[in-house]
Amino acid sequence: MTAPRLKIFSGNANRPLAEEICKAIGVPLGEATVTKFPDGESFVKINENIRGQDVFIMQSTCTPTNHHLMELLIMIDAARRASANRITAVIPFYGYARQDRKDQPRVPITAKLVANLIVAAGATRILTMDLHSQQIQGFFDIPVDHLFAxxxxxxxxxxxxxxxxxxxxxxxxxxxxxxxxxxxxxxxxxxxxxxxxxxxxxxxxxxxxxxxxxxxxxxxxxxxxxxxxxxxxxxxxxxxxxxxxxxxxxxxxxxxxxxxxxxxxxxxxxxxxxxxxxxxxxxxxxxxxSVAGLLGEAILRIHNNESVTGLFKVKGF
CATH class of the missing domain: 3.40.50.2020 (Rossmann fold)
Structure with a gap:
């Protein structure tokens, strides 16, 4: 049985970082159309075969946060419906992270809501960096690799x-x-x-x-x-x-x-x-x-089912 191939796709939030990551690890950036209709609705089409492949979708949920979050969710759903073997959401910056608790009456825990949405869309793993609070990892019911800058x-x-x-x-x-x-x-x-x-x-x-x-x-x-x-x-x-x-x-x-x-x-x-x-x-x-080298190495290790613990170490320590 042929091992799943590594495929990396990017939304529009931070495409230059995705391109830098791909260059660092020698993997071409996947072909995908990520655009929007005149009324603002997002449209995604993955333009290559990903059936049975190991897919990484790179998207920071930065400004405009809601639009980029929807792009991420739709890309994950598209990959799931295209029969990807594994879908890792690479979220260098996780938006809504500061809304991680009820610190006053009648407010949501939006960081948990967003985690639920990402899992419901079809992500099977998360790769992120410097979450606002460590406990957000527990908001996901799937594995989370949390890197530090x-x-x-x-x-x-x-x-x-x-x-x-x-x-x-x-x-x-x-x-x-x-x-x-x-x-x-x-x-x-x-x-x-x-x-x-x-x-x-x-x-x-x-x-x-x-x-x-x-x-x-x-x-x-x-x-x-x-x-x-x-x-x-x-x-x-x-x-x-x-x-x-x-x-x-x-x-x-x-x-x-x-x-x-x-x-x-x-x-x-x-x-x-x-x-x-x-x-x-x-x-x-x-x-x-640039954190491209750090994220790129993490992507390779996840793809090869290797430990990412070594990425926490600093030269000389």
Missing amino acids: SPVFFEHVEKIGMRDKNLVVVSPDVGGMKMAAAYATLMGSALGMVWKKRTSATTVESVNVVGDVDGKDVLLVDDITETAGTLINAAKVMRAHGALSVRAAVSHALLSPIAYDRLKGGEIDELITTNTIPVDPRGLPITVL
Whole structure:
């Protein structure tokens, strides 16, 4: 019996990343028509035979979130109805992840709803990166491979010479302490935290800092930034406490117009992010690192039924 062939398809959310992944692992990007009708309805047609094949569908659910989510669901359904052997949804950025609990009366748990939709569409496996909260993996009733962007950030930090005794890794809020602690351990640096108070959905008032940043180079770490309010306010607090420089490492930069305006202020020396979603630097100090190699290697290992644990390791650790 012939082993299933590896097939990779992409929606319109982040086709350049899909093309980069395919180039990195030497697999051609599959032919598919992904467009929409004049009334906005999505239309998908897979233009090659995938019967019995190992199919990977690459789609970040970034802006416009609902449209890209529907593209993903329809592509999965098309692959299922075309008799694919296995369908892995590759979701570098998982939208709706911040709605992962009932924190007030009569609100949904949308992260779970989206997980249900993806499974119902026909996905048999998920490959994603830096979920907003670890428990989202449990929202799926299918296997989830959860990667981290930390190896990519680590290489960049070493390249620019930040990884030394003068570095302090800081979480811009209480919720990110576990992530910041992991980065601090990885980089052998001190750890700090900013305690913040949110005043609205778009504004944050940072209140105090825990840890010593006086005369230090600070690396703020977070998984998502949209308005950059948390990062900018944390950076202001860092500088007020004597930080020499402030950089931010954020896995998913969903930069809104408000975020670009705030970044122009210069409080952050460099925003380091990844290409899990398309990012336009717009002449600002924004460095976009590629996760194509990481995702590509994960795809190959999943296809060959190998462990992906080795992808969590960083050179020298």
